[in-house]
Amino acid sequence: MEINNIIDLSIFQMIAAYVFVILVLIMVKIRGISREKEIVISTIRMTLQLILTGYILVYVFDNISPLITIVIIIIMEAFAIHNIYKRTKTKLSNKIKKIxxxxxxxxxxxxxxFFLFVVINISPWYDPRYFIPIAGMLIGNSMTGISLGVTRLIDGIHSKKNLVESALMLGATPKMASKEIVDNAFxxxxxxxxxxxxxxxxxxLPGMMTGQILSGISPVTAIEYQIAIMLGILGSVALTVILFVNLGYKTFFNEESQLELEE
Incomplete structure (x- = not known):
């Protein structure tokens, strides 16, 4: 059926979409790749999480409150930070966790x-229909960026330990000795x-733009929003990562500018 020119998916249609999961399971089984458990668990988690999120958003959109919006942002930030810790295979020191x-x-x-106040200029600022989806895209992409940056920074410091120490002995500062590693991580x-x-x-076509077009918004308007959000994502990822790498490398050096690596 259609609601406001949008096709509303029935339960049967939703179930039919899971055929793609079955196809993937068959493929990995034939290839002998042991990923069946991960695929099933990730599919179930994704389904339950999105259903729960949908009902929460219905409540939030019907009960607009700055307190609720702030609490949701805090939860999103906390989950993203925890996810970065979990994604990183190597042991993280307390110092680098704080960074x-x-x-x-x-x-x-x-x-x-900046995006909400300057680019979009929403009112009220805590409007969840804008605040939450945009925050999710910026935080999610920044989380991925920092996860990559953490791995590259730690691997770089360990793999090039001798080069860093040699540079320090020749009189280089920790910043100079680790510059190449920091730049590569960024x-x-x-x-x-x-x-x-x-x-x-x-x-x-990105998800946000596709969703807007399917909801009946003009493709031109959808493109304007997509360009703006992609530039916002780029800026958020770059700013977040540059803060991390420029503060993170310092955690590997002591007060005497000596390299200290935890075994």
Whole structure:
């Protein structure tokens, strides 16, 4: 059936979409790839999480409140930071964990507030229909960026330990000795965002733009929003990651500018 020219998916149609999951399970089974458990669990989690989110958003949209919006943002930030800790395979020191949290909070919130107040200029500022989806995109992409940055920074410091120590013995400061590692970590972290921008509009239509078009909004208006949000995502990822790498590398050095790595 259609509601306001939007096709409303029935239960049967939703179930039919899970055929794609079955196809993937068959493929990995035939190839002998042991991913069946992960695929099933991720599918179930995704379904339950989205259903729960849908009902929560219905309540939030019907009961607009600055307190509720702030609480949701705090939860999103906390989950993103926890997810970064969980994604990183190597052990993280308490110092670098603090840097990750500070970078995520400062980078994403400053980008979000600028986007809402200057780019869109929404009123009231806590309108959940704008605040929550935009915050989700900025925080989610920044989380991915920092996850890559953390891995590259830690791997770089460990793999190039001898080069860093040699530079320090020759009189270089910790900043100079680790500059190449920091630059590589930053580059690796923002590259996925840049690559996604290259093919956007020609190779694929992003989710936000597709959703707006399906809801009946003019494609031109949808494009305007998509351009704005992609630039916001780029800025948020870059700001968050640059904060992390420029503060994070310092956690590997002591007060005497000596390299200290936890075994």
């Amino acid at each position: 990750i949290a500070i970078s995520m909070i400062l980078g994403t919130l400053s980008s979000l507030l 580059d690796s972290a923002i590259l996925p965002t840049i690559n996604s921008m290259v093919g956007m509009g020609i190779v694929f």
